[in-house]
Amino acid sequence: xxxxxxxxxSMAYEVFIRRAFKTxxxxxxxxxxxxxxxxxxxxxxxxxxxxxxxxFEKQLAQIKTNITKAIDKxxxxxxxxxxxxxxxxxxxxxxxxxAYSTFQVLEIVNVAVELTNKYKG
Amino acid sequence: xxVYEKLREIKQDRFDxxxxxxxxxxxxxxxxxxxxxDIVESGVINCSWSVRGAKRTIFGSLPxxxxxxxxxxxxxxxxxxxxxxxxxxxxxxxxxxTTMFRLGARNVIYGTTSAAxxxxxxxxxxxxxxxxxxxxxxxxMLTNINDINDWxxxxxxxxxxxxxxxxxxxxxxxxxxxxEKDFGGDPNFSFDRPIFLIVRFDSEVQVLVERFAKFLxxxxxxxxxxxxxxxxxxxxxxxxxxxxxxxxDYISLFKDGIPVKIF
Numbered sequence: 614x615x616x617x618x619x620x621x622x623s624m625a626y627e628v629f630i631r632r633a634f635k636t637x638x639x640x641x642x643x644x645x646x647x648x649x650x651x652x653x654x655x656x657x658x659x660x661x662x663x664x665x666x667x668x669f670e671k672q673l674a675q676i677k678t679n680i681t682k683a684i685d686k687x688x689x690x691x692x693x694x695x696x697x698x699x700x701x702x703x704x705x706x707x708x709x710x711x712a713y714s715t716f717q718v719l720e721i722v723n724v725a726v727e728l729t730n731k732y733k734g
Numbered sequence: 735x736x737v738y739e740k741l742r743e744i745k746q747d748r749f750d751x752x753x754x755x756x757x758x759x760x761x762x763x764x765x766x767x768x769x770x771x772d773i774v775e776s777g778v779i780n781c782s783w784s785v786r787g788a789k790r791t792i793f794g795s796l797p798x799x800x801x802x803x804x805x806x807x808x809x810x811x812x813x814x815x816x817x818x819x820x821x822x823x824x825x826x827x828x829x830x831x832t833t834m835f836r837l838g839a840r841n842v843i844y845g846t847t848s849a850a851x852x853x854x855x856x857x858x859x860x861x862x863x864x865x866x867x868x869x870x871x872x873x874x875m876l877t878n879i880n881d882i883n884d885w886x887x888x889x890x891x892x893x894x895x896x897x898x899x900x901x902x903x904x905x906x907x908x909x910x911x912x913x914e915k916d917f918g919g920d921p922n923f924s925f926d927r928p929i930f931l932i933v934r935f936d937s938e939v940q941v942l943v944e945r946f947a948k949f950l951x952x953x954x955x956x957x958x959x960x961x962x963x964x965x966x967x968x969x970x971x972x973x974x975x976x977x978x979x980x981x982x983d984y985i986s987l988f989k990d991g992i993p994v995k996i997f
Contacts (some may be wrong), residue, residue: 698816700975704819704934718938724969 615651623650625722633683644679654715749979755801757824766823794871796894797842803889806982830927839893844886845877910956919958929963939965946994963994982996
């Protein structure tokens, strides 16, 4: 089970997904629940407590897809981000594509959360 | 008031001036950060011919290192506005302008005063502008404000090993060219101000710190420069609310960044 500090760090993921899709954590469509990230951290650390979970690589790919979709959502004209914010999100998207650890993914998510702070609910 | 103080007073609160020259990296075969790591690991910045489209953009017979004289925030805005990481990215090394001037760095000459630029003399791959002496060729940049050849906004400086201070066509920063035991390093290439490594993410700062942890031997590595090298990340600047002219100006007052050498 994820440690408390890991749970707190993982919250950035949920915040970003929920913010992008204006949804709650229980909507299965966007997979925005913090548990997706904590499960990934568990798998990375060899703490595979949940038998039905796929491999770390598969979970990582899924999380990256979810975040990429959220970034794309923010890049759509509806959000009216500034040129600068869009540019920075594109940099994050490129970086996410080559991320291979939860540390890197969460770092990207944290920056993305900060960039989109004006839309916090 | 002496001249030095007077000059300081004149330059005070000028948001368009910088005490630093930034050598930035860009995305090519490698990511911009990987190129920065290569620079750090080699301890030097190598001169190049700055080839664009199979043509040298550095004139004369000496390759050079390019810098920009933009203040850090202007540099950030330039990266954002240009929006092409293969041309410019927010990664680089910021070096003291005073020291670089002493080592022979000079501002680029954007065109000469002649109405039309002459046909350039070619010797093999080398190009020469007949209006400039051989020693100043490396500073020349073809410029015509009325058409696409206007890069004056880059406020470029260049350094070549014209004074012969370095062992080759490279600028030693974290490696000693000469070692003086009493000084504890290489006095010629020791910088009078902090050296800043500019990156985008905090985790990259950590990578830099790990690389510098290997730079131990004082005879080989310039401990003086290493001790005053700091890493600053865009991520921290943003989260600290420093991503503005004033915030980044604060950095140049030596009060920010993470020291890469943890003793």
